[in-house]
Amino acid sequence: MTVKVAVVGSGPSGFYATEALAKRIPGCEVDIIERLPTPYGLIRGGVAPDHQSTKRVTRAFDRTAARPEVRFYGNVAVGRDISLAELREFYDAVIVAIGAPIDRPLGIPGEGLSGVVGSAAFVGWYNGHPDFRDLAPDLNCQAITIVGNGNVALDIARLLAKTRGELASTDLPDYALEAIAESPIRDVYIVGRRGPAEAKFTNVELREMGQLSDCAAIVNGSQLPDSLAGVEGSDRDLRLKQKNLATLKGFVDADPAGKSKRVHFCFYAKPQAVLGQSKVSGLVLERTRLVDGRAEGTGQSFALDCGLVVAAIGTRSEPLEGVPFDEKRGITPNEEGRVADGLYAVGWIKRGPTGVIGTNKPDGEAVAVHIQSHIADSKKAGRRALEGLLKQRNVRSVDFNDWQAIDRAEIAAARAGAPRAKFVTVDELLAAADGLTDAAE
Ligand code: NAP
Numbered sequence: 309m310t311v312k313v314a315v316v317g318s319g320p321s322g323f324y325a326t327e328a329l330a331k332r333i334p335g336c337e338v339d340i341i342e343r344l345p346t347p348y349g350l351i352r353g354g355v356a357p358d359h360q361s362t363k364r365v366t367r368a369f370d371r372t373a374a375r376p377e378v379r380f381y382g383n384v385a386v387g388r389d390i391s392l393a394e395l396r397e398f399y400d401a402v403i404v405a406i407g408a409p410i411d412r413p414l415g416i417p418g419e420g421l422s423g424v425v426g427s428a429a430f431v432g433w434y435n436g437h438p439d440f441r442d443l444a445p446d447l448n449c450q451a452i453t454i455v456g457n458g459n460v461a462l463d464i465a466r467l468l469a470k471t472r473g474e475l476a477s478t479d480l481p482d483y484a485l486e487a488i489a490e491s492p493i494r495d496v497y498i499v500g501r502r503g504p505a506e507a508k509f510t511n512v513e514l515r516e517m518g519q520l521s522d523c524a525a526i527v528n529g530s531q532l533p534d535s536l537a538g539v540e541g542s543d544r545d546l547r548l549k550q551k552n553l554a555t556l557k558g559f560v561d562a563d564p565a566g567k568s569k570r571v572h573f574c575f576y577a578k579p580q581a582v583l584g585q586s587k588v589s590g591l592v593l594e595r596t597r598l599v600d601g602r603a604e605g606t607g608q609s610f611a612l613d614c615g616l617v618v619a620a621i622g623t624r625s626e627p628l629e630g631v632p633f634d635e636k637r638g639i640t641p642n643e644e645g646r647v648a649d650g651l652y653a654v655g656w657i658k659r660g661p662t663g664v665i666g667t668n669k670p671d672g673e674a675v676a677v678h679i680q681s682h683i684a685d686s687k688k689a690g691r692r693a694l695e696g697l698l699k700q701r702n703v704r705s706v707d708f709n710d711w712q713a714i715d716r717a718e719i720a721a722a723r724a725g726a727p728r729a730k731f732v733t734v735d736e737l738l739a740a741a742d743g744l745t746d747a748a749e
Pocket of ligand 1: 414455458508513578620621
């Protein structure tokens with residue numbers, strides 16, 4: 309009988325694994341199990357609302373979902389509605405594709421003050437993720453500091469620096485659009501503990517910082533190296549770094565006059581302590597220098613006044629009951645995606661939070677090849693058992709048609725020029741799936 313596989317998580321890694329299985333094993337049964345009523349993981353909840361073209365990858369995922377081999381079960385949480393042990397009993401293989409959704413702590417004094425938030429929470433908030441829509445970060449301040457030199461730091465800075473007009477064409481929920489557009493923010497600091505050559509920005513995203521209508525990008529030219537001599541990396545890495553340096557040099561020469569906001573790139577500064585009584589009033593940073601590529605404190609420190617600190621320092625995965633987890637590395641130990649007999653991992657839970665959307669594709673391919681060559685004859689009940697159990701437990705699962713009803717309702721409710729108005733609570737999403745809503749909040 310045909311091979312039956314459950315994929316836990318419907319972000320890019322889950323969809324790529326599903327597609328690889330459906331292509332390689334005709335007639336197989338692949339069921340995607342997703343905690344939220346909506347598919348696509350970070351494409352919906354992480355990719356910046358002003359990067360709509362990046363979100364177009366969901367069209368390929370829609371084709372995957374439409375394959376006869378594939379079913380989507382949204383609003384079904386493993387660990388709440390069904391256990392991993394049950395899934396392993398029902399399916400020949402379970403692929404864990406749950407990403408890395410947890411913010412890493414800064415590990416400095418004052419971190420617990422109101423006004424210190426992690427990037428996963430902050431990005432989730434402005435993306436209308438049901439887990440974070442109530443975050444309500446206080447943007448009633450003139451300056452915000454973002455810690456980290458990766459693309460997530462750039463996404464956050466760019467969104468905060470945009471004007472109401474620039475934000476109008478995004479799918480930012482109204483509450484986030486109003487909070488940003490009405491905020492008195494003037495200065496956004498992006499701080500990196502190492503230098504410009506070590507920053508993880510990609511160049512297209514860095515260049516965007518120089519193309520904002522009412523914000524100037526500011527760099528202290530003395531922090532930019534003349535060349536990349538001594539910097540390690542592949543030819544490709546070095547070419548990217550070279551481009552980033554050229555872009556940053558362009559910012560040094562740019563005239564900030566007449567712009568109401570500024571994004572300041574501050575390198576060689578590592579967070580030491582958050583200042584404030586009950587809420588953040590500033591961040592103390594220690595100047596660093598590079599020693600063997602690492603940021604070493606110099607003992608000199610300075611403070612940035614700010615009302616919000618966003619730690620965009622990478623995220624980590626969380627353990628899923630029944631799946632081995634390496635606390636130190638924040639991933640599920642695996643060998644090319646294989647965790648145990650019939651248990652696999654793909655994407656960020658497999659290898660940590662790095663790479664772009666397409667980086668997940670080979671992960672899916674590798675596990676599909678393994679499943680294809682190791683599981684030939686299935687005696688498992690698969691989908692039939694899953695549906696029986698969900699019915700018995702009264703779980704209101706969301707299928708792909710339901711999701712498409714949500715999608716249509718969100719598109720119909722969009723403000724002028726915006727792609728959609730997201731429903732931001734599970735209840736609203738379920739009501740839209742049931743066809744009970746035609747206007748988002
Ligand atoms: P990231 O690229 O790993 O960047 C994390 C940054 O945080 C690094 O600059 C790192 O510095 C710094 N950092 C880590 N721990 C720190 C600490 N304790 N104190 C100060 N700084 C610290 O992570 P990310 O920005 O979250 O992005 C995750 C992945 O998603 C990346 O692969 C990224 O490219 C991708 N992404 C892509 C896009 C896009 O293509 N448009 C958009 C968003 C995200 P060190 O280098 O010194 O460790």
